[in-house]
Amino acid sequence: MSSEKPIIDKTIDKTQHRNSFMKFSAIPSALAIAVLSASAAQAETTTTDFYGSLRIGIDDVSAKDDGDAAGMNGRDYLSRVGVKASTDLGNGLTGIGRVEYGIRDANAIDINQNGQPTLRLAYVGLKGGFGEIYYGSQTPIWHSYVRSAYFSDGNDTIRLGTVREDDTTQYFYKAENFSVAAAMQTETQDGDDVDSWSLAGDYTAGPAKIQLAYVKDERVGDGELMGARVWFDATSAVKLSAFYHLQSDDYGLSNGSTGNVRLQDKSQAGVNNCAGEERSAAGVYASYKTGANQVHTRYAVDSCDDAGDVDSIKVEYIRYLAKNYRVWASYETLNADDTREPAAGDLSEAQVGVRFDF
Numbered sequence: 001m002s003s004e005k006p007i008i009d010k011t012i013d014k015t016q017h018r019n020s021f022m023k024f025s026a027i028p029s030a031l032a033i034a035v036l037s038a039s040a041a042q043a044e045t046t047t048t049d050f051y052g053s054l055r056i057g058i059d060d061v062s063a064k065d066d067g068d069a070a071g072m073n074g075r076d077y078l079s080r081v082g083v084k085a086s087t088d089l090g091n092g093l094t095g096i097g098r099v100e101y102g103i104r105d106a107n108a109i110d111i112n113q114n115g116q117p118t119l120r121l122a123y124v125g126l127k128g129g130f131g132e133i134y135y136g137s138q139t140p141i142w143h144s145y146v147r148s149a150y151f152s153d154g155n156d157t158i159r160l161g162t163v164r165e166d167d168t169t170q171y172f173y174k175a176e177n178f179s180v181a182a183a184m185q186t187e188t189q190d191g192d193d194v195d196s197w198s199l200a201g202d203y204t205a206g207p208a209k210i211q212l213a214y215v216k217d218e219r220v221g222d223g224e225l226m227g228a229r230v231w232f233d234a235t236s237a238v239k240l241s242a243f244y245h246l247q248s249d250d251y252g253l254s255n256g257s258t259g260n261v262r263l264q265d266k267s268q269a270g271v272n273n274c275a276g277e278e279r280s281a282a283g284v285y286a287s288y289k290t291g292a293n294q295v296h297t298r299y300a301v302d303s304c305d306d307a308g309d310v311d312s313i314k315v316e317y318i319r320y321l322a323k324n325y326r327v328w329a330s331y332e333t334l335n336a337d338d339t340r341e342p343a344a345g346d347l348s349e350a351q352v353g354v355r356f357d358f
Helices: 014-020 027-036 141-147
Strands: 046-063 071-076 080-090 093-102 118-128 131-138 165-174 178-185 196-205 208-217 224-233 238-247 279-290 293-304 308-322 325-336 347-357
Touching (some): 141 178
Antiparallel strands (some): 178 196, 196 208, 224 238
16 A cells, blocks of 8 residues: 555635535435425334344553553443334335444443443434435444454554544445445534535455545544555455555544553553644554454554654454354554653553354
8 A cells, every 4th residue: 555645735715615515415405305205104114123232351451661550450342232223214215213322431441330321323314215314423434434443342553533423414325336425524513514524435346345535624623534445355264454544733523543452541542642743544454264263463553743653563363152252362562652652651452352242
């Protein structure tokens, strides 16, 4: 993958961005008309599904310069429960709704007695021949296309962007070997009608797939976030992947990820942020799966223009006891430049966990 940095044009006025998105903004109104025209006599057919995923384990974090701050701890690895429903609206339209909650504590690590559930997803939408459109709290298309996790803990260490957003409209069109998506966020009454907008797409050709995504910050700064990811099925057992993310120095909607390699709470991160600097994340990944056994690994680098780099190496073994029940063990080590090293020194993490989907 080329290391040449894309040219970022910072001269484009925000008004032009909003005008360029007028057609996308009009989609909800057009679909509302389509819903009103659906036959009132259409028999109601509603399907409701409850689902959950328990992802619980133990980790052992080591800190190079502060052994007292580290040690073993129980972890929740993004467990969730939810309900999704769909109903036939007639005229080829399907109404969709979904709500999902997580169970981990506010420190993004623990599960505690009497802890409060945390909202993950809450959206409504329509699906038909035109594609799919949704509004609410959702997974950003940036994450879905170029950021989603490689490993069982669901929270990879080196990557840019974020995993969920509120007050977002998303549109998808999916064909046999490609898909396209667009999104617009209208969060908070802060003087900006559109706080961010995004575009994404993918294309599959035989054993290869390429995914692209772009995010424009219209709220915090005037920055941009762009990324690409490729997949290649070398054999039925071997899968390869690589990714590259780049954010401009004035992008302020989200920070990079520190994953689960953190001390005691999320403020003590293994990968320090570098706000106000151009930043990139890049990595290569390989997986080998035979029968019920899988071994995969990833090498990645988080690089800031002035603060320096953080390297990550992670290896994981998975044993699938059933299609929906697995156990895993993994180890990750971080190595930061002196100018970017955490206060406790470089961190490493060993994990064991169980994932049960139902």
